[in-house]
Amino acid sequence: MHTEPHQPLTPATRYGDPLHRPRPIQPHTVLLPQEVPPGVDWVTLPNGIRTLAYTHPHPGPVTETEPNRVQPIPAWAKTTALLAPTVGGGIAAAGFGISYAAPGVLAMAEALWAAVALIAAGALTPLLLRAGRGPGRGTTPVQHVTQNITASGMFGRASGTLNNR
Numbered sequence: 343m344h345t346e347p348h349q350p351l352t353p354a355t356r357y358g359d360p361l362h363r364p365r366p367i368q369p370h371t372v373l374l375p376q377e378v379p380p381g382v383d384w385v386t387l388p389n390g391i392r393t394l395a396y397t398h399p400h401p402g403p404v405t406e407t408e409p410n411r412v413q414p415i416p417a418w419a420k421t422t423a424l425l426a427p428t429v430g431g432g433i434a435a436a437g438f439g440i441s442y443a444a445p446g447v448l449a450m451a452e453a454l455w456a457a458v459a460l461i462a463a464g465a466l467t468p469l470l471l472r473a474g475r476g477p478g479r480g481t482t483p484v485q486h487v488t489q490n491i492t493a494s495g496m497f498g499r500a501s502g503t504l505n506n507r
Contacts, residue, residue: 373394383397491502 378394381396381399382394384392385395385397386392485506488505489502490505491500493500
């Protein structure tokens with residue numbers, strides 16, 4: 343096995359240094375114009391190097407003999423153009439209405455809280471009155487009513503009896 347003598351790394355023996363150890367120049371591959379794929383073209387970079395790169399398709403030259411044809415406006419563009427001011431106007435009208443309705447909404451909120459307080463007071467009053475009576479004071483017997491109603495047919499006359507116990 344053959345080994346080379348060890349060399350210390352000094353500035354003169356650095357690997358990849360273009361001044362002290364230049365890399366061998368590789369021959370460039372040559373592309374014929376018919377080998378260049380579509381969408382690829384020669385471009386010049388800002389530092390002056392010319393290279394192949396993907397490009398946008400170039401429009402053909404405009405000839406003066408062709409009259410400039412007016413393209414029709416697509417349906418989606420017409421719809422959008424008509425819809426934009428309508429939606430904007432609707433949003434503006436909604437904001438205007440909300441600004442006028444705000445004081446009424448606040449007053450209604452206060453009225454609703456007052457109604458909730460009344461309902462709560464109405465539900466609590468009978469409970470408090472019953473609890474204040476206590477057992478055995480002011481109790482009355484419970485009355486039972488039974489009603490029997492009979493009718494014949496859809497529009498027949500109904501008759502019934504009422505039993506109080």
